[in-house]
Amino acid sequence: MGRRRLPQRRASETFDLEVAGLTYIVTASRYEDGHLGKVFITSPKLGSAADTAARDAAIVASIALQYGAPVDVIRRALCRDGSGRANGPLGAALDRLAPADGSPT
Secondary structure, three states, rough: OOOOOOOOOOOOEEEEEEEEEEEEEEEEEEEEOEEEEEEEEOOOOOOHHHHHHHHHHHHHHHHHHHOOOOHHHHHHHHOEEOOOEOHHHHHHHHHHHHOOOOOOO
């Protein structure tokens, strides 16, 4: 399967997320069919190690989504605590975004 790019102009949703005491800003874009296609994650502390790790994870997840990886496959591959909550910002963001995603579980 080839890469399915999002249109240049597209609707996006933005929300704040707190993980491990750090606040992140998440912006997500979807295809017209409702499937998640791109995730951006930033921290107010631009350039920090946490910001760089969150941005890099979101870039890799976005590329995987554009090549057809289901959201739930990515979510299940990420670190979680003993009660199943995401340990990192990407997992927490995808957990929040997944219910609205049309991807098969």
